[in-house]
Amino acid sequence: MKKNQLLLFLILLIATAFPHTALPxxxxxxxxxxxxxxxxxxxxxxxxxxxxxxxxxxxxxLIGAVLKNDLWMSGYFNVELQLxxxxxxxxxxSGTDNFFAAIHGSFAIAxxxxxxxxxxxxxxxxxxxxxxxxxxxxxNERSAIHKIADDxxxxxxxxxxxxxxxxxxxxxxKNGWKEIAVxxxxxxxxxxxxxxxxxxxxxxxxxxxxxxxxxxxxxxNPDLYIxxxxxxxxxxxxxxxxxxxAPAWSPDGSRIAMTLTKDGNAEIYTVHVDRKFTQRLxxxxxxxxxxxxxxxxxxxxxxxxxxxxPQVYIMDSDGLNIRRLTFEGSYNDSPAxxxxxxxIAFVSRTDSGFDIYTIDVNxxxxxxxxxxxxxNEDPTWSPNGFSLIFSSNRNGxxxxxxxxxxxxxxxxxxxxxxxxxxxxxxx
Amino acid sequence: MKKIFCLKTTMILLFSLMLVTGCGGSKEVxxxxxxxxxxxxxxxxxxxxxxxxxxxxxxIKEDVTEKEDYFELKPPALRTIYFxxxxxxxxxxxxAVLAENARWLMENxxxxxxxxxxxxxxxxxxxxxxxxxxxxxxVRDYLVNLGVSRNRMLVLSFGKERPVSFGNNEKAWGQNRxxxxxxx
Numbered sequence: 001m002k003k004n005q006l007l008l009f010l011i012l013l014i015a016t017a018f019p020h021t022a023l024p025x026x027x028x029x030x031x032x033x034x035x036x037x038x039x040x041x042x043x044x045x046x047x048x049x050x051x052x053x054x055x056x057x058x059x060x061x062l063i064g065a066v067l068k069n070d071l072w073m074s075g076y077f078n079v080e081l082q083l084x085x086x087x088x089x090x091x092x093x094s095g096t097d098n099f100f101a102a103i104h105g106s107f108a109i110a111x112x113x114x115x116x117x118x119x120x121x122x123x124x125x126x127x128x129x130x131x132x133x134x135x136x137x138x139x140n141e142r143s144a145i146h147k148i149a150d151d152x153x154x155x156x157x158x159x160x161x162x163x164x165x166x167x168x169x170x171x172x173x174k175n176g177w178k179e180i181a182v183x184x185x186x187x188x189x190x191x192x193x194x195x196x197x198x199x200x201x202x203x204x205x206x207x208x209x210x211x212x213x214x215x216x217x218x219x220x221n222p223d224l225y226i227x228x229x230x231x232x233x234x235x236x237x238x239x240x241x242x243x244x245x246a247p248a249w250s251p252d253g254s255r256i257a258m259t260l261t262k263d264g265n266a267e268i269y270t271v272h273v274d275r276k277f278t279q280r281l282x283x284x285x286x287x288x289x290x291x292x293x294x295x296x297x298x299x300x301x302x303x304x305x306x307x308x309x310p311q312v313y314i315m316d317s318d319g320l321n322i323r324r325l326t327f328e329g330s331y332n333d334s335p336a337x338x339x340x341x342x343x344i345a346f347v348s349r350t351d352s353g354f355d356i357y358t359i360d361v362n363x364x365x366x367x368x369x370x371x372x373x374x375x376n377e378d379p380t381w382s383p384n385g386f387s388l389i390f391s392s393n394r395n396g397x398x399x400x401x402x403x404x405x406x407x408x409x410x411x412x413x414x415x416x417x418x419x420x421x422x423x424x425x426x427x
Numbered sequence: 428m429k430k431i432f433c434l435k436t437t438m439i440l441l442f443s444l445m446l447v448t449g450c451g452g453s454k455e456v457x458x459x460x461x462x463x464x465x466x467x468x469x470x471x472x473x474x475x476x477x478x479x480x481x482x483x484x485x486x487i488k489e490d491v492t493e494k495e496d497y498f499e500l501k502p503p504a505l506r507t508i509y510f511x512x513x514x515x516x517x518x519x520x521x522x523a524v525l526a527e528n529a530r531w532l533m534e535n536x537x538x539x540x541x542x543x544x545x546x547x548x549x550x551x552x553x554x555x556x557x558x559x560x561x562x563x564x565x566v567r568d569y570l571v572n573l574g575v576s577r578n579r580m581l582v583l584s585f586g587k588e589r590p591v592s593f594g595n596n597e598k599a600w601g602q603n604r605x606x607x608x609x610x611x
Contacts, residue, residue, distance in 0.1 A: 178588065199585070201588070243584060266557035266560060289557045305513075331513075333553075333554045378552070421552060
């Protein structure tokens with residue numbers, strides 16, 4: 001008996017010593033496993049400040065707008081903006097009581113720094129369940145607000161938010177050059193990261209979010225490059241004769257799957273990022289392209305026209321065990337594996353154009369997400385697999401749009417130039 | 428009594444620990460029953476003769492100054508050939524044009540050319556890159572068969588990234604599904 005007790009005590013000790021691996025650090029209010037659930041109602045009160053004037057009003061407005069959009073886009077919350085900034089500790093601050101929690105806060109501007117202090121208050125108990133403080137230079141408040149949104153998502157759901165995630169894409173300028181650009185997931189904060197005056201295509205993120213891999217024609221052949229966004233350093237990763245296109249970074253970061261034509265036909269290969277050796281995965285006389293990894297790192301979905309038309313297939317990541325995933329429609333391409341592992345988004349040719357669909361990895365539940373008479377292409381998943389960003393020319397030029405996983409809430413993100421081939425960062 | 432309570436709490440804690448760590452893995456289903464292909468024939472669209480290359484004038488009218496040089500590089504005697512939708516097979520017309528191009532290449536033996544494969548705007552970027560490559564390779568291989576030295580011809584695919592005609596109609600698509608010759 002005593003022995004057993006000691007053992008249990010030891011296990012408990014270990015469990016408390018590593019709280020992160022054992023038990024959630026904070027109370028989790030909603031644990032989400034399914035894709036369908038009721039959104040939680042949150043009350044968002046205007047942040048207070050000792051500062052007055054136009055700048056303070058602008059920052060207050062920005063906090064309200066960005067936080068509301070971030071929390072709504074997370075998929076978990078309905079946010080209602082409140083008119084009054086209630087006392088920070090007030091549990092019954094608003095008249096209605098159907099709110100799950102209330103968000104209050106204050107900010108201060110001093111010496112070109114904005115300091116924002118949000119608080120999340122549980123409506124039932126009136127207690128503060130989250131409090132933090134973020135400082136950013138004036139003009140850079142958005143990243144602090146995105147962090148606050150992610151904190152709130154984590155506090156209330158236990159899931160990581162993605163308000164700080166980025167989207168890389170191809171921007172075609174007026175003179176026809178196609179450069180790689182990066183923006184916040186909500187379409188703000190656009191940075192063009194290449195100045196090659198060439199054709200650059202298909203950017204994808206490294207799993208750590210620090211690098212981009214993409215195809216560039218700047219040396220008269222579509223070669224693959226890796227650009228380190230922190231250092232600005234660029235290295236060639238594959239430059240064999242012919243196509244070096246359609247990169248897909250493996251979730252473990254070690255390999256990049258891609259399309260090469262060096263052996264005569266478009267086939268899928270992987271290249272080891274550090275050791276540079278390549279391995280061939282597909283052997284067929286048809287086109288094989290557009291690989292996308294399963295989050296488990298064990299499988300790759302890709303497009304092949306081996307049946308006479310492009311269809312989506314899945315294989316093990318060593319190239320074995322190839323099986324066809326899509327059977328409906330005469331042109332299915334551009335697969336994107338959800339980070340949740342359950343669904344694959346792809347593009348299908350319809351009577352009216354091209355539309356985005358999802359299908360479960362077992363080939364069931366094919367679902368149409370877009371329905372417009374033009375082209376809806378290039379689906380890419382949010383880090384939590386709840387939303388997608390894609391390109392569409394439904395309003396003329398190709399622009400980027402976002403929507404939820406079921407096709408709801410389609411929203412235009414970009415306006416200037418032509419923008420396509422989005423890739424949502426992994427975190 | 429207290430001990431039992433302690434034990435119970437411990438068990439509950441341990442069990443919840445197992446739950447927390449056990450639910451992380453992603454669900455994957457691997458068994459598939461191959462089904463018969465419901466659409467065995469690829470869709471094909473009528474191809475009405477070869478489109479003319481007059482579109483070049485339209486291009487230069489666009490504000491693209493850099494692209495002018497690009498077209499000047501092209502030798503006038505080598506003609507562009509055209510393809511059907513999602514096809515890299517040479518048409519009757521394409522073969523005839525290539526026979527003329529082959530004669531030109533045999534007469535101008537010092538010239539090295541690049542065959543550039545292009546596609547219409549339909550379909551995805553990456554698939555069309557592969558399709559454009561296939562078209563350029565089909566043209567090169569045909570010329571090799573006609574006696575042109577293989578190492579005088581490079582191939583390059585631009586997919587659908589460099590259209591010559593910007594409409595969303597059958598005519599524009601037909602003009603964009605092409606293989607061009609660029610003298611290097």
